[in-house]
Amino acid sequence: MKKIIALAEHRQGEMRDITWEILSKGRQLAEGMGAEVEVALLGKGVKNLAEALKPKANRVLLVEDDRLEAFNSETYQKVLTQLITERKPALTLIGHTAMGMDIAPSLAVQLKMPLATDCIGVDVAGESFALTRQLYAGKVNAAVSFLKGGPYMITLRTGAFPVSEKEPFPGEIVSIPSPLTDEGLARRFLQYVEAAVGEVDITQADILVSVGRGIKEADNIPLVKELAELLGGALSCSRPVVDKKWLPKDRQVGTSGKTVKPKVYIAIGISGAFQHIAGMKGAGTVIAINKDPKAPIFGVAQYGVVADLFKFVPVLKEKVKELKKK
């Protein structure tokens, strides 16, 4: 029977959400292809994770080895190359994450498989797949097809595929011997480094005033900082602001920063790249202020203001001062 293999992603003993997303999509594709869905779980002492995966796939392929305790592209590639060569799935699904971006391209080369990365849509198209990707940081979408025959590898964007609650599979856990040996590795995992704790915990604020690339330079930061203070909220930002060192990393909202759920989130000069949206879509109410009426942020905001922030924010500050007194 045809197979899809999904790669489970976990870190420090916990399953990553992307795993459920790719399994939901994998199951849907498998139904369309008349295929089975299997999930590959690589790790050390991860039987509990295997149990959690069991209802979500026809089979859990469990490879346990002390050398698989933390992700390493080199050990993962050795294990997955053997697993995929033996089981011959028609499709391998991996998350487009820090892990997936590190393993999928090299694994695909070794397996001589066509790879499509960061897909936000995948549909069965005969023996192949029709893909949807985004270009120009989400300004346009693209329909993409494979030029070569399968088997294929596809990486899926985080948060792009909903987790569906379907009838659980009876499931089974199949233990697969690890092919790893004590042979030296050219890449070695050393340690994790936790994020530094900042002066303000932006995840605790009821009101977040968040600023993006539109603020243009460090000298303009006080403009939004004062607004945050007036509102009794905290100041956060999107990635470009941290990259340019205008605010510290602990203020960053998004995939590589923090996930926030304030009552109100005011996005100022933030276009709304998906990495940012992933970190703030849980906000109660989102107000977006941007000069580009087509900015993707307006797609997730409840309220939008199309305006030049340098003109509008001072007016807003004055209005807040005036109305707070009343």
Added chain:
Amino acid sequence: MNIIVCIKRVPETADADVSIDKSGKDIEKSGLVFDLNEWDTYAIEEAILLKEKTGGTVTVISMGGEESNESLRKCLAMGADNAVRLTDPAFEGSDAFATAKVLSEAIRSIPYDLVLAGVQAEDDGYGQVGVTLAEILGVPHASLVNRLEVQDKKMKAHRELEGGLEEVVEVDLPAVLTIQTGINEPRYVSIMGIRKVAKKEIKALGASDLNLKAEEVGLSGSHLRLEKIFAPPVGEGAQMLDGKPEEIASKVFDILKDKGGLA
């Protein structure tokens, strides 16, 4: 230490009004400003910082038409020593895999200790070329690097994971690393700086120089083809607040009071 940096010239679209061109396969590029891909700016800066510390050379490589010289010159002005442009009509339509293939052939002919590439490009965002390149070259890699340290014959690299977490890995050299934005503060290049390198030779290499067959590159060497582009579907979308700025500000205040508990 000899370092090769792979770069790309891309249109800046973050603040631009983007529309779809007549072919339906790309955006309308006339009127857009082109520059060095943002990730690559950090990659070239990192290479120059390493060179300043350890000596050696920085060679910058780009696949593209003559207009790519502009970005290559920017890198030379930043401090790169050599620039190579890979150009051939046969390269047209190359996807990430075919691009990595072309780059790999050029890189094989240059002695190197380290190859740096940006994590991804601002235009097609595959995030795939660097790690694909590593595998084709048969060297180890680390992606999403936001800090690195050279040691003897190896590097220590911090990889940016989700949620502010980092992972530290050690990689034997030669290796390919993909560089994340924010790793450094790319130096400013003045027009004078660009002028100083205006006459510097940029070597151009085609498919035959690289011993690449036509079927290995371009669309025939690619795994993916873009069929069409279209505007992203708009969700429910925001309720747009309009009126005079003062009126809009009052509405925003009301929302803050109502939904945010602003007292």
